[in-house]
Amino acid sequence: MIETPNPEEEKNTRSLNFIEEIIEEDIRTGVNDGRVHTRFPPEPNGYLHIGHAKSICLNFGLGKKYHGQTNLRFDDTNPVKEDVEYVDSIMEDVKWLGFDWEDRLYYASDYFEQLYEYAVILIRKEKAYVCDMTAEEISETRGTPTRPGKESHFRTRSVDENIDLFSRMRAGEFPDGSRVLRAKIDMASPNMHMRDPVLYRILHAHHHRTGDQWCIYPMYDFAHGQSDSIEQITHSICTLEFEVHRPLYDWFIREIGLYAPRQIEFARLNVTYTIMSKRKLLELVREGYVNGWDDPRMPTICGLRRRGFTPESIRNFADTIGVAKRDNVIDVSFLEYCIREDLNKRANRLMAVLNPVKVIIDNYPDDQVEEMETVNNPEDESKGKRIMPFSKTIFIEREDFMEDPPNKFFRLAPGREVRLKAAYIIRCESVVKDPATGEIKEIHCTYDPLTKSGMPESNRKVKGTLHWVSEKQAVKAEIRLYDRLFTKENPDDLEEGESYKDYLNPGSLKIVTAMIEPAVLTPQVETGGMTGKFQFERIGYFSMDKDSTPENLVFNRVVPLKDSWAKVEKVK
């Protein structure tokens, strides 16, 4: 008996990642009554990148999978670094990726009053105190990981004095840096984060949401867990570097007496030939190494979007790379595989010649124009067909012709035949060169009228098939050819004295003018994010840039096609 696989069953038996295992165990044992509620908590101090996409897909994916909810919460506790520009871009990017926080948009700054009251609770329990030491003194007395710290002499202040001082901090009586509120935990703890961490600092800074209402701001550690708790988050998922913060996270929840979310840490995403540090990405933008956050070479979501990536391809990428606790570096070629896979099925084909050389078909009637029919997408019949004009003079790629070709060269060469896709088989008869430079100016060919594509006698086999564009009808377009931003696999892995900027790829952007078949002007009104996305046959996937106008077309190369000929050439 043959068993037919049940797709439902298959879905259920798919192996779980360690976070899903924890969640399912919690559901099984009735923790939170089986409720699942996650959150994505970015600080609005930069643009989101592909690493955030992993976190977004994880958090929203879990919410969806377990019929729970996912909040979007801005972790906006440091006004000097944050801006509404970033808030807006983050919301746009999350939406574009296909996720919906519905009515659950929150800000840590919404909880400032509540957090203040939590701090007062700790003071009253003698678990927090106002410390007058300078930042330097605090740092010096914190000790080192191997040596215990020293207790602050302000540690023994009375509850009343602490309450008074803390309220005056809030009232703006003290200058920045003069005092902080600290937790009273253990200056000898092996965990540095438990050595009387700072809870509040004085910052006379304008906040993008609360304005000048506050001049004291909670630290991350004092805001994050409590915000999770207020929002009844069940599983607070973050990256590995917060692992050592978890005891503190739990300490605040316990001491204040709040609902306790469970913090789970996973390994952040790294991708070869790029960087993820917000600070460094900001540097590249500020110092003009790239043209803005959405430069198509950037690993930012808006950069990938402008490059031509689809949300589907990024979601698929995030789902496929998996989630675990060990450090990982994903090969950028896997990201490229994900977008090729998507665009292969969904993007219409077009012929475009990026490095044109003229081919003149001597035995073709001078003024004749034929309409050649060709399919828009061989992977999807429903995409229909289009017409390409064919005439006596056409362009082919300069790389598709060699005067003295090696054995495995299946393209045009003197005396050899090739198929012009969707048109005729031609034979190269002669070449015309510039006498001064030796550069080939024209390739003269003859065509075989019996081999017209689709005709009964057109089935003759030749080694190669070339793409082409008719000279007269060709449409010019600016093509931006993008390559990896860095020449080094891991630009963060540096020798003494080096900078990641030393490894910027000088060839990461090349601009050429291409000749494209006239169908490129036909608006491709399509759904599914495929507008302006094409496969230029035999070359790669291209996406119309926002700079493009009907008079001045601009395309970005998303990714080249796999090229096994390039490999053959290399070996040689």
Add this chain to the structure above:
RNA sequence: UGACCCAUGGUGUAAAGGUAGCACGAGUGAUUUUGGUUCACUCGGUCUAGGUUCGAAUCCUGGUGGGUCAACCA
């Protein structure tokens, strides 16, 4: 001379004490009016040394290697 976390093919990720599997990659071949796609086959792995067990990638101990932590950043 600390605490915590991690270790499976080149990369990523599974195997909850019982056949080390999947994807990408690489290679070979077939198909192909894209040197694309698709299909078939192949390559290649449990850090190390002990221990427990009928049986260990999995549990225990010791090593080794990597990561995180000493912002009034998140």
